[in-house]
Amino acid sequence: MQGILKDFHDFEPEQESFLSAVLNGLRKQQKSIPSKFFYDERGSGLFDQICELDEYYPTRTELQILKDHSADISAVLGSRAHLIEFGSGSSTKIRTLLDAMEQPLSYVPMDISRDHLLIAAKRLAGSFPDLPVIAICADYTSDFPFPNLGGGRKTGFFPGSTIGNFTPREATEFLKKARNLLEGGGMLIGVDLLKDEKILHAAYNDTLGVTADFNLNLLKRCNQELKGGFDISKFEHRAFLNREKSRIEMHLISLCDQIVPLDGERIAFREGETIHTENSYKYSVESFQALAEEAGFSPQAVWTDSASLFSVHYLKS
Template identity: 50%
Template structure:
């Protein structure tokens, strides 16, 4: 059977990296949106994070998806169009394809080159599957290509990526998903749970330093793409669980007093001052079900792994 694959480039029209740096470094506290982690090297580093022994979500979620694939298919039915925001390497959808038998798969990612490589690898493995790879900033839009067949849809959002949104913006994103799946649409989503802070702190501070390299790569990308006068070695990685906010925070910490310059702007950093690069919110089942109550999604089923370390939820469009 001939391979069926199309590519669609919807380059982000939102904040550019340079604009984000200027706004973020002038802010108090300083910050950069986490979507800018994902240049080609950043995407590869995130894939490496998922292989670290301390970072438990990928292994647990993949085991759950493999074990529950047939049960999920009984609830969703087969023949849906599946779209996956932030598809990355498309590793997890492979566990569901044989059971769900979709009519098409739409992987979405902000890193175009990484997305193309992942899509080509997928069709090599599943040549029967039409793949419509879409390069897009999914935090702003979820464009479904016109070439995608009609029919019921299933949004797949694994990896607890919903935790990168604040609760308020998570509701906005889920409402956008609801609009895209339409009538009889469904959402299968992975969500990290609240647990022993020691487990969470270890997950974001792996012994091999891959998460640190991922965080610091943001500075290399900023320097390479904007020309900012910046030495990444003057910063270090910091990640910790903030129990009051129910989230893991990642920061880049200035090792010294320094001044960064970009297009006439001067950004003063004190020793120990941070750039807040990412949040990862954690939810109990009760909290997450309550979060989705007002976005038009009705819970069909949810599954917790042993020791309640991770959860999968299946919703249907109201």
């Protein structure tokens, strides 16, 4: 059931910023496109499908941690707080928190994928009719005027190990900014843990090819929105563990020498050359807590599953 939003603040990034990010990335020695551009409407839908895959353990493991420890988590978060979700996607995991929390003051989903955000936020407002839902379409790494929510503590929620898409340095910068916003409150954050390479490899190379579709959708988006001329059949998905950097890397590999037109430019690819599209850093509980401390947060509690696949941290700001 669709409900009514209390407010919607639209800071959707300009198309111009997508074009310049893609052109800048494709002019580099190691070609790259920032992973935040995966999420057009189709990309957001594909990500939801990834979350349902047998091989993709993070979503169900994090959800189970939230469910198993909901009483403890709700006690740590306390009552009467505004809940601000960074990269809210389909706003699924927040339901478990909202069911457990005492008198949340409002729910503020924030996402770059505008249409997907609006549908999910209205659906959530329909399920929790007494809860003010204030949606924000924005790039959370950019500067935008955060709306005044009135009195009350602010609690951040950043699930999905999306923090792992930042390099550790970017993650520290992001957390510093988040800490300023959440001053006097805290942040509940999901962080994927380093583990057996086989489990990691399978999670990013599913047998149904949904992750490959998700990765290649970036090129479709360039074709549709940036007058690109990528022949999708001439690129392939590649994901592997970079052990030295403790991260899964996703790339799109060119299957031949080719020239791709893009907004009036001609981009040359050699056979085997890649576009680096995503990092997914894997932490230990201790290494993530050290990073959070560097950003000025004080780690207060951490919950993990029995197989230590995933961790959920509460950080006080």
